[in-house]
Each structure stands twice: as C-alpha cells, then as structure tokens.
Amino acid sequence: QPLVFSGIQPTGNLHLGNYLGAIVRFVAMQETHDCIYCVVDLHAITAQLVQPELKTQIREVTAAFLAAGIDPKKHIVFNQSRVVEHAELAWVFNCVARMGWLNRMTQFKDKAGKDRENVSVGLFAYPNLMSADILVYRATHVPVGEDQKQHVELARDTAAKFNNDFAERIAALGLGVGEAGGFFPQPEPLIQGPATRVMSLRDGTKKMSKSDPSDYSRINLTDDADTIAQKFRKAKTDPEPLPTEVKGLEGRPEADNLVGIYAALSGATPEAILADYGAGQFSRFKQALTDLAVDKLGPVGAEMKRLVADPAYIDAVLKDGGERASLRARKVMDDVKDIVGFLR
Numbered sequence: 001q002p003l004v005f006s007g008i009q010p011t012g013n014l015h016l017g018n019y020l021g022a023i024v025r026f027v028a029m030q031e032t033h034d035c036i037y038c039v040v041d042l043h044a045i046t047a048q049l050v051q052p053e054l055k056t057q058i059r060e061v062t063a064a065f066l067a068a069g070i071d072p073k074k075h076i077v078f079n080q081s082r083v084v085e086h087a088e089l090a091w092v093f094n095c096v097a098r099m100g101w102l103n104r105m106t107q108f109k110d111k112a113g114k115d116r117e118n119v120s121v122g123l124f125a126y127p128n129l130m131s132a133d134i135l136v137y138r139a140t141h142v143p144v145g146e147d148q149k150q151h152v153e154l155a156r157d158t159a160a161k162f163n164n165d166f167a168e169r170i171a172a173l174g175l176g177v178g179e180a181g182g183f184f185p186q187p188e189p190l191i192q193g194p195a196t197r198v199m200s201l202r203d204g205t206k207k208m209s210k211s212d213p214s215d216y217s218r219i220n221l222t223d224d225a226d227t228i229a230q231k232f233r234k235a236k237t238d239p240e241p242l243p244t245e246v247k248g249l250e251g252r253p254e255a256d257n258l259v260g261i262y263a264a265l266s267g268a269t270p271e272a273i274l275a276d277y278g279a280g281q282f283s284r285f286k287q288a289l290t291d292l293a294v295d296k297l298g299p300v301g302a303e304m305k306r307l308v309a310d311p312a313y314i315d316a317v318l319k320d321g322g323e324r325a326s327l328r329a330r331k332v333m334d335d336v337k338d339i340v341g342f343l344r
C-alpha cells in the first residue's frame, strides 16, 4: 500500500526553496496518495539545543502546510515529538546503521565543519531519526528537495539491513510483505519538478537556506510584497541579457536559478519563459518574476500570519494528527519489538 511521508524542520525562515522543493509537492501528492506530513521538532534541536522560539516555529511550519492547501482531515499533520515511536525506532536504527554510513553523510560534514568533536551526538545520529520517521509508518514515497536524497538512500539501506539481519524472525512471525518478504519497504525519494534545488539569490552556486546570514539570499514565505520586490531587484545576475534558448543558461547559475523559480511558480516550461523574456532586459524579467511571486506567495504568507495569530486551531490540528499518527506508529513498533525480541 503506497504511503507518503515527509517532514520539515521548525528552525525558522521557511523559504521559497522549502515551498517549491517540498510543500508544493506535498500538496500535489494528496490527490493521489495517503499522506503524513510532520513538523520534525526532534530534528530541530540537533544543531542548536536551546531555542526560545521553538513553539512558535512549530506553529509556523504547520501554518505553512495548512495555508498551502494540505488537508489535515484527509491526511495527517502533526509534530514529531508527540509520537514517541519515532525516537524509539530511531534507537533501534542506531544499532542497525553503521558508523561508516553516517560518516559519509554530506549534510553532517557541512554542518559539523571542522569542529567534529564539539557537535551533538544528535547531529551525527540525525539520519537514523529521519529513517525512523519514514519507516515507523512503513512509508513508501518521500517527496523532498535534492539535498535530502542521500538521507532517504540511507533509510533504504537501513531498511534493507534490518530486513536481512532479521529475515528468519520476520518469516517465522509471518510479518514479511511482498515477494522479498521484508518487514520494511524500500522508501523511494520523490525529487520532482523544476525547483528541486533552489539556489541563493546572492550566489547561484549556494543552496537557498534557512541559516544563510543574509536575508537577501532567500524569499521567506512571510515576506511582504515590497520585500519580495526588493530581494528580486537586488538578486545577483550576470551582465548578459537572458538567453533565448535553454542551453544558453549553462554556466550561468544565477540566471538559471531565476528561470527555474519562474517555471516552478508559473507552471510554464523554461523554453516558453525564454521565448518571452530571452534577449530582453533582465529588469523586465525580474519585474515579471516579482509580480508572479507576489501573486502566488502573498496569499500563503497572509494565511500563515492569520493562522499563527490564533494558535488554538493549529494546536488542535497537531493534537488530532498526533493521535492518529500514534495509532499507526504503535502497531509498527509493536511488530518491531517482536522481531527484535523485546518482551512487551
């Protein structure tokens, strides 16, 4: 049975990359799939433990889900820390995944930098918690941006090793599914659309990110129209006009990024966009991009602000989602306990 799971960290500054690379995809998946969308607050404390604004940030990500059009009645929206099974399965996965696997994670290497001795153990074990998020529901499809691909691949390896290490027990208990008879499925990363890697507006070779010190590097979902206009006006570009053909974007990361953003927001192909704006003034394209972004993001940002101002509704959504998620996670975790051999 196909099941979609994905998550977003409540670490502030939800931006256009999160929106186009993830949230818009989440909304699309609900038409065809059963979906679980999670505000991953346990992940949020791995890089920085003390976060005075954590509650507000959890509500903000939830508000973004709802404002973008995720239906919390048909699907499940909740925050991770409510469902203890995430942490429980993560512990088992700490004992399945190998140090060598985690040592290869590029996000860990980036975030830890040179100071490896001083980052939290949680930051290192982070991918195991992410595997648990997905597999505690036995989810099969994981819509994410390009930067999360390696983590979903680790979840696949972890599922495969668990299935293999416990193959006999799984068979004896009759808990295998499919031809291979494994307990966990192989979750598939869904990295789709024209904006799987939105780049910084200040540097087309760097990813747009929540943690970039320059606010001009990103469009935040809650930016007002003037701020959006100013950020696109100041966005870095090279001195050439836009090319008339897509292959002319090669080696021009900033131009390529802005065309990709336009394509994702409008649904038009890069070919069609360049047919309209190629060879013309960059400023004309930037103005059109601004109008489009304000048109698409304005209502989402306004609805987010409205929801966050009165958190009772958001809190009720998370509580209800948490209860429904718990029921499912508990069943899977009970089976995991039987497979591993814990008494319960």
Ligand code: TYM
Binding pocket: 005, 006, 007, 008, 009, 010, 017, 018, 019, 020, 021, 022, 040, 043, 129, 130, 133, 134, 142, 143, 144, 145, 146, 147, 148, 151, 195, 196, 197, 198, 199, 207, 208, 209
């Ligand atoms: P996070 O919170 O950093 O980002 C949330 C989602 O946004 C995508 N994204 C981008 N997409 C395109 N361009 C960008 N510049 C950009 N920046 C971020 C991310 O790929 C992601 O899909 N580890 C995850 C959260 C997580 C998770 C999970 C995801 C925890 N458990 C289980 C899926 C399944 C993270 O830190 O995403």
